[in-house]
Amino acid sequence: RAGRLKASLEPPIAYGDLGPGTEKVVLMYGGMDTVQWFDTASVLAGQVNTNPTLFRGLIKDVVNRVHQVAPGAEVVLASYPEYATNDQLCLFNVGPTVNPIPAPGGTKIQEGLRDSIRLAAEASGAKFIDVYQATIGHGTCQPDPAQRWTAGIVDPVIGPMPNHPTVAGEHAMGDIIAGQLY
Numbered sequence: 001r002a003g004r005l006k007a008s009l010e011p012p013i014a015y016g017d018l019g020p021g022t023e024k025v026v027l028m029y030g031g032m033d034t035v036q037w038f039d040t041a042s043v044l045a046g047q048v049n050t051n052p053t054l055f056r057g058l059i060k061d062v063v064n065r066v067h068q069v070a071p072g073a074e075v076v077l078a079s080y081p082e083y084a085t086n087d088q089l090c091l092f093n094v095g096p097t098v099n100p101i102p103a104p105g106g107t108k109i110q111e112g113l114r115d116s117i118r119l120a121a122e123a124s125g126a127k128f129i130d131v132y133q134a135t136i137g138h139g140t141c142q143p144d145p146a147q148r149w150t151a152g153i154v155d156p157v158i159g160p161m162p163n164h165p166t167v168a169g170e171h172a173m174g175d176i177i178a179g180q181l182y
Helices: 004-014 034-044 054-069 106-124 167-178
Strands: 024-027 074-078 127-129
Touching: 004 054, 034 054, 034 106, 054 074, 054 106, 074 106, 074 167, 106 127
Parallel strands: 024 074, 074 127
Antiparallel strands: none
């Protein structure tokens, strides 16, 4: 939902966790925001331009808010990890077996999502980290549960939420992001 990201900044500011001493703020956001999908659609249609969009405006507002309370902080946007692999999803994995189903266009949609986040970062002066590219091969259809960094709806390695990163995926994304912060 639009505005959710802006609202999520206020508690850390109020508690003093985001303030003048903050050096880096990393955001992984966009897939749950309807205004972001307009940008993704533009990328997929090949109609990318540098004009302001609602999503880019939202990210710019967030970057500005961070800089109001943490003037020296570097803001970093990270893309999402791979979910669909080779236009296939494995939403229902039982035991050691993955169950691929066709997801035509899934790869292109993930690339479009990543690129729209990158464009928003560029437009707002934020740094961008491509988590998607670094996690290819670790989506929902990865046969090795230890290497499956995202889970579908049912999966023995499901993390805190379905259709989100697994615990191993959270650690891997942390390592990917940390390795590119400096």
